[in-house]
Amino acid sequence: MAGLIERFSHRLPVSPETPVISLEEGSTPLIPAPALSQTIGEDRQVYLKFEGLNPTGSFKDRGMTVAVSKAMEEGSRGLICASTGNTSASAAAYAARAGVPCWVVLPAGKVATGKLAQAIIHGARVIPIDGNFDIALQRVIEISNSEGITLVNSVNPYRIEGQKTVSFEIIDELGHAPDSHFLPVGNAGNITAAWRGYSEELESNRIPIPPRMMGCQAAGSAPIVSGSVVENPETIATAIRIGNPASWQGALQAVEQSNGTILAVEDEEILAAYHHLASREGVFCEPASAASVAGLLKRFHAGLEICPAGGTIVCTLTGNGLKDPDLAVAGTILPDPVDADLDSLRKAMDLS
Ligand SMILES: *Cc1c(COP(=O)(O)O)cnc(C)c1O
Numbered sequence: 106m107a108g109l110i111e112r113f114s115h116r117l118p119v120s121p122e123t124p125v126i127s128l129e130e131g132s133t134p135l136i137p138a139p140a141l142s143q144t145i146g147e148d149r150q151v152y153l154k155f156e157g158l159n160p161t162g163s164f165k166d167r168g169m170t171v172a173v174s175k176a177m178e179e180g181s182r183g184l185i186c187a188s189t190g191n192t193s194a195s196a197a198a199y200a201a202r203a204g205v206p207c208w209v210v211l212p213a214g215k216v217a218t219g220k221l222a223q224a225i226i227h228g229a230r231v232i233p234i235d236g237n238f239d240i241a242l243q244r245v246i247e248i249s250n251s252e253g254i255t256l257v258n259s260v261n262p263y264r265i266e267g268q269k270t271v272s273f274e275i276i277d278e279l280g281h282a283p284d285s286h287f288l289p290v291g292n293a294g295n296i297t298a299a300w301r302g303y304s305e306e307l308e309s310n311r312i313p314i315p316p317r318m319m320g321c322q323a324a325g326s327a328p329i330v331s332g333s334v335v336e337n338p339e340t341i342a343t344a345i346r347i348g349n350p351a352s353w354q355g356a357l358q359a360v361e362q363s364n365g366t367i368l369a370v371e372d373e374e375i376l377a378a379y380h381h382l383a384s385r386e387g388v389f390c391e392p393a394s395a396a397s398v399a400g401l402l403k404r405f406h407a408g409l410e411i412c413p414a415g416g417t418i419v420c421t422l423t424g425n426g427l428k429d430p431d432l433a434v435a436g437t438i439l440p441d442p443v444d445a446d447l448d449s450l451r452k453a454m455d456l457s
Contacts, residue, residue, distance in 0.1 A: 106132040109170055109270050116273070116305065117171055118266055126173045126203045128160035131270055135278045135419070140385040141398065145405055147414035152283070153382070153398075154275060157390050157425030161223065163344075164295060164423050165195035167271060168264025173199040175263045176255035183207060185249050186257045187241040189220050190344055191424055196257045197227035208254070210234060210241045219431060220343075259294040259351050268295055272302025275419055282312040284416035289396040289423050290320035290329065290356060290367060291345035297355025299421070300363060316419070317412075318365035320356055321400030323393075327369040329356055341372045341432070344393035344424060370399040378402060382422070389426030389433075397421050 106112075108127030110119055119125075133156050141151040156164035173196075176184065183206035184196050193209045200207035209224055213233035221231055234241055242258065249256035257264070276282055282303060290296050296318060303315040322330055326338030326346050335348035350356065360366055379395035382388045397420040404411050412418050426433060443453045 109167055109267060110174060113270050113273060117270075118263065119171070119174065122178065123174050124177045125170075126177055126199055127170050128166060128198065128202060130159050130166035130170050131274060133158045133271075133274070135275060136386070136388060138382075138386050138388075138420075140381070141401075144402070145411065145418070149412055149414065149416050149418060151401070151418045151420065152279075153386065153388055154271060154419055154421045155388060155390070156271070156421060156423050157394065157428075161191070161195045161198045162425035162428050163191035163195065163391075164268060164271065164421070165191045165264075166199075168259075168261070168267040168294070168298070169195040169199045169257065171267035172255070172257050172261045172263040173203055176257075177203055177205070179255075180253075181205065181255040182253050183255070184257050185210065185245045185254045187211065187238065187245045188258065191428065192258065193221065193229060194223035194227070197224040197229035200229065201227045206230065208232060208245075210245050212237050212241055259292045265294055265298040265301065265352070265355075268298030269302035269305070271421070272299050272306065276303075276306055276312060279417060279419075281417075282306070282314065283316045283419040284412040285319055285365075285401075286316040286419045286421070287319040287321060287397040287401045288421035289342070289345050289393050290322045291326075291347040291350065291393070293320070293329065293350040293352035293356035295421070295423065296320045296359050297352040300355070300359035304362070315363055316365075318359045318363040319397075319400060319404075319411075320360060320365070320367040321396040322367060322369050323375065323396060324369040324371045327367075329353060329367045330369045340375070342375050342391075342393035342396055343429070344391060345396060368400050368403065370396055370403055374399040374403055379426075383426065388422065390422040391424035391426060391428045392432060394422040394424050397423075 109131040136153045138151040159166040185208045207229040323340030325340040338348040378399035443449045
């Protein structure tokens with residue numbers, strides 16, 4: 106399957122002159138979730154848009170292919186970002202592909218090497234600075250302006266453009282728009298982008314009505330829900346641990362125009378959804394990704410409107426479970442060995 110730019114060139118800000126830097130991102134599976142559908146009942150069908158199967162393991166690749174292709178078209182010297190997570194991993198991979206350097210600037214002391222391993226293996230240059238995250242972001246903005254290096258943090262407008270393609274794929278696959286679309290919200294770029302995709306489909310009469318956009322923030326970092334910046338955001342779902350979302354207005358617009366909502370889910374609810382997805386649906390996602398399913402289940406159990414009977418619900422799973430091995434490993438208890446004879450094995454297997 107071709108990459109996004111090839112497949113959706115007429116709907117993206119590219120021209121035949123744009124050099125395409127692609128890792129064949131997108132075309133991720135829309136996986137039916139029978140166990141969830143059964144829980145929700147009333148013949149409603151739940152699907153998982155598994156963005157963890159993008160080349161670097163998250164939806165960030167959709168935006169990155171467009172951002173990096175445009176950067177190369179504009180003669181950029183390289184890429185820069187302030188990110189510890191999936192943005193840096195994606196930027197590093199696309200920089201490697203484009204043959205340009207990638208710098209990742211971060212607050213010293215707050216750098217978890219595990220999370221950066223992916224960026225480093227793709228050859229990104231990680232620079233810890235003495236300063237907090239806001240200063241790191243400020244510096245990368247300044248350097249990108251003065252040095253002809255492309256900033257690929259979520260403020261890069263091409264990222265939203267690339268990310269909107271997820272909605273095109275969902276509509277293509279279902280043959281119609283879902284009734285509700287649940288997704289995790291951190292910087293809120295993804296909900297802004299998905300809504301832009303649906304809005305464009307609406308404008309060109311490819312769908313009669315768009316889905317309700319249901320954004321899910323972690324309770325410990327839910328500025329859009331509370332209406333004020335969170336100074337010290339906390340949640341196990343690190344990819345959405347954001348106290349002052351860059352695309353706050355975009356998220357508000359998405360929920361207002363689609364008659365949707367932004368809700369908060371507790372870490373326990375996120376973890377329950379994370380385990381449910383892995384053990385019942387066979388889909389292993391990042392903790393942050395499970396916020397979408399946690400939000401769906403929370404509204405269902407609270408008796409709130411989720412989707413009409415017989416309708417369709419899509420939950421975006423933003424990243425791959427292998428991104429956060431520490432959490433998965435922390436819950437792993439290896440049992441004591443048993444004798445090697447068949448009877449002992451049968452007993453250990455609970456077959457007797
Ligand atoms: C970036 C990211 C998010 C948050 O997306 P926003 O566009 O910042 O709202 C959620 N989950 C994962 C896995 C991510 O990488």
